Amino acid sequence: MSFHVPEDLDMSFIQDDELDSGDLNSAENLNIFNDEDSQPLFEGARVTTGAFMLLLALFTSKHRISGDGIQQLLQIVLLILPSTHNFSVSLQAFRDFFKHLKNPLKKHYYCPSCSGYIENPMETTCSHLICKKEFREKVPYFLEIPVIEQIRSKFQQSGFYEQLQGRFHQPADDKYKDIYDGTLYKNHFVNGGPLSCPENISFVFNTDGASVFKSNNTSIWPVLMTINELPYKIRMMRENMILAGLWFGKQKPSMSTFLKPFKQTMLEFYKGVEIISADRGAFVCRGFLLAGTADLPARSLICNSVQYNGSFGCWKCLQKGKTAKVGKGHTHVFPFCHGDPKGPPRTKENVVQDAQEIVQLKQTKNIQNLHGVKGPSWLLLFPDFSVVDGIAIDYMHGVLLGVQKLLLRLWFDKSFVGKPFNFHNSSSKLDELLECIHPTSDVSRLPRSLKDLKYWKASEYRSFLLYYGAPTLQSIIGPDYFQHYLKLVQALFLLLKFASTTNEIDHAEILLYSFCRQFANLYDECYMTLNIHQLVHLSDSVRTLGPLYTHSCFPFEDKNGFLLKTIRGTQNIDSQIITGISFVQKLPELKEKCIFKDTLEDTLCKSIENPNVIKRGQQIGEQVYILGAVKRKQLDDVHFNALTNYLEIVPFTDTFLSFNRLELKQQLIYGIDYSRMIKRDNSTVFFDTGTLKGFCRVHFFCEVERDDDIEIVAFVNQLSCQNYREDTNIRSVQKTNTVTVIPVTSIKSSCILVDLPKTNSCYVCMFPNKLECD
Structure with a gap:
């Protein structure tokens, strides 16, 4: 539900x-x-x-x-x-x-000096040998919101058990559509594995710090979990995310302390807990921690490893990197390794070995880490958890807020003026081109000026990378830089695409290898940061965990933002958050009962929940609804002739029922004749009639009679495309004035039209998937 x-x-x-x-x-x-x-x-x-x-x-x-x-x-x-x-x-x-x-919860106490776990909060001194300090103030605590009780509550909702069974109805092919298609999930599924049992579930977890107030450094660190077996959009809803723990205060959490109760819960879940389902009845459910995702600073905390700017900072391989001079200082970089771009591989076995050895070495030598491992991680104690493959590379932070943001700075920031890769003098031209773009309603934020770059959100970098960047940059940055950038654009499209094939993932890897190989020559080795290096591992992340959107931080960041909105004052922050999140999680249950x-x-x-929801009219097909008014329209000669050619017979009338808006499989398609659309353009679609496929712009829709049946058709202007390829999402097209008619059933998806009148260029951008739209 x-x-x-x-x-x-x-x-x-x-x-x-x-x-x-x-x-x-x-x-x-x-x-x-x-x-x-x-x-x-x-x-x-x-x-x-x-x-x-x-x-x-x-x-x-x-x-x-x-x-x-x-x-x-x-x-x-x-x-x-x-x-x-x-x-x-x-x-x-x-x-x-x-x-x-409110959900049941438990308080767990820790030492304010060493952050060690305190079993008895009534004690007056820390029990840890390395600390033994006296408690001079109130002992701080963090919260555990028991996962098992939350899961039990979910199963009590009617329909919840059935929603978990989608993984058994997936077609058997080599395409990557969800996390189930990654090798990590398959290892738990094939040959009678535990996840092949319909009663068992698995999780992806995330933790990250979020600043609460601008006036001080108070932050919250929630542990959030998604249930992989739910359909993607349902699992990512705020009310279906599990808030497992909450650390709050002015210091970062000690993960060995913070994750201790979380580990104990997952051990219990691994053995199996009794569940009563509204659909299934009573049964024993086992839960498995499959993967975790986080930005680089949080990843180093949960893995107990060095930061991203240290030697051996990559968690996927054992490349050391090197120190490079940048400006008046130095930075740590990871030059492209031509002989073995993504090796030697880091494995769970060598992580365990390094963790054991560094504990012994610290006792006799001044060594802080071994191959980037600073000591044992509590993740090693989670049953069947792969501490290397199970830690995802988050493309939101790594690619969008990392690589794409870096490229825009190198191209247009004043501080790089004089460099061969800087085009600051053309930044105003780029702004003008961005202003010409009218995205679809699927994209929540309109294109913004480079002057606001420091305020851009990750979703805006995503839109630039996948849709706006290539069309607008072609006439601005040098050809070598442009062709180099296209490799990143094309690769990310393939890795974010719904149902990518094995060959497409392999092709994306080749593109990213080439991008990283050329990067130092086009820019400078000092910019070969860990975010650039991680691109060589990105295809493996899809092979292991499915498309990039299944394990990105986007939905978790959204939940963090929601948690912050529940805070209304500076007192009792934990109480405010738990109150808000508990109410949200119970809403489906309340609605079902009341x-x-x-x-x-x-x-x-529903109108209170989402006042912007569009009112549907008549249903005219499976997941197809008329939106807005239906009026009688008299066709002019051009449109009448187009309809005649389509029907292959002269209609007995030139007046038909017409409308301008349609909802097709949760996509909004508005004809050009809909005059209220000013800053958005929902008219461009991809269609496939079986004999013809391509792109067009819809003018309006009509009901026509054909073979004693009513058919809904669209009057369109076809966009001429010289070469239709499925491995890229941006295609150059030419507008035509020819009006044709296509059946609505042939419309497959909406697209973004990037029309740049000052350059006489026009492009159509396809969405890699419609699951991750804003």
Whole structure:
């Protein structure tokens, strides 16, 4: 069951002053609304008390209504209720109604000096031999939100068990569509492996620091998990992510301390826990930690390895790198190794060996690491976890915020003026070209000027890399730099593509090898950072864990942003976050119990959840809906002749039912005739009739009668494309004035049209996948 979480959800209306782990661990806190909540709000009412309270909670949180505002709203509601109502009108009663929704949690204490785990928080000195310091202040703690209880709650939702079974219905081919197609998952699936059992599940985890306030260095470090067996879009929803732990304060977590309860939970899950499913009944479920993803600083913490700017900083191979001069200082770089670009390989076995040896060496020698390993990692204690292959390369931080951001700086930053690779004098021209681009509604952010580059988000770098960059840079940067950049663009498209083939992944690897090999000659060896080096391992990341989007940090960063929005004040940060996330995780369960599908309450609930949702009209096919008004339209001679050619018969009338907007398999397609689209362009599509395929721009849609049946057709201008290739997503096209007609069923996907009138160039950009759209 899916449930959209409002972007600006505010849970302050049910906020506690401080967490009480004892109260929150009680059994009554695990129950959802009682039977009284299923009763009508008052005798004869069409809405139940539970549904009314849920709608009111969503409304007040969505619009950030203060406590005083809620109190006044409750009093207004009281004025119209009969005396026999079952509604609590005080703010406290309203808060109490939701307090039992909080997840159970556990506090774990640690030494403020050494960050070592404290078994007994009542002790006055640290029990660790290396510390033994006296506690002069309140012993700090971090939170564990028990994973098993959260999973049990998920299984109680109807339909949840069935959603986990999609991996058994995948076609048998060599294409990479999801994490199931990677070798790491297959190793747990084939030959009767544990993940071949429909009752078992696996996880990808993430942890990263997020700054809470601009005025101080307080940060939060959540441990988040996704359930791999859920369909991609459902597993990435905020309410379906598991918040396993929360570290907060002014210092980074000690991972050996922070991950200790997490490890114990996964050991228990590995053995199997009892689950009661609304669909399946009672059974034993086993859970496996399959992979983890993080940015480079967080990765070094969880792996207990050196930072990205140190020797042996790569977690996939044992290349040492070297020190290079940059400006007045020095940096650590990883030059391209021509003989063995991605070797020697780092393995779990040599990580274990290095961890054991460095512990002994530290006792007698001043050595801090061995091959980049600083000591044992707690990840080595997780059952069946591959500490090398299971740590993903995150393309969000590595490629977008790393490589693409670096290239834009080298090309256009003033500090590099005079370098052969710098084109700062043409930056205004690039801005003009970017302003001409009207992306589809799938892209949340419009192109921005290079003047705002320091404010660009990772999604904006992704749009530039995959769609805008190549078309706009062709006339700006030198041909050698442009051809070099195209290799990165094409490779990333293939690695992000839904259903890439083995040959395409191999081709992407060749392109990235060539990109890295030429980089130092075109720019300088001092810019061959770890982010550049990791490109040679990127294809292996897909082979191991599936397409790059299945293990990127994008969804986790979104969840981190949401967690920060739940913080409304400087006090009791942990309480605020747990309150908000608990409410969000319980929303699907609350809605299932309180609000019936396709009722007025359901419609109102959806409008509060997502006020921007487009109202669907008539359904005209599988996942195809008319949007907006349907009007009668008289065709002019050009469009009438085009329809005649399509039908191969002269229609008996020139007036047809017409509309401008369509939703096709969750894609919005708006005809050029839809005048309200100013900054967006949803008219360009890729079509395939079986005998003809290519690109076109839709003018409008019509209902026509053909063979005693009603058919929906699109009137289009075809875009002439000289060479259609499936290994690249950006194609040069030419506009035509010829109007043709195609059936709506032949439209396969929407595309971005990059029309650059000042250069007389026009390009069509295809999405590598529609799973990761903004």
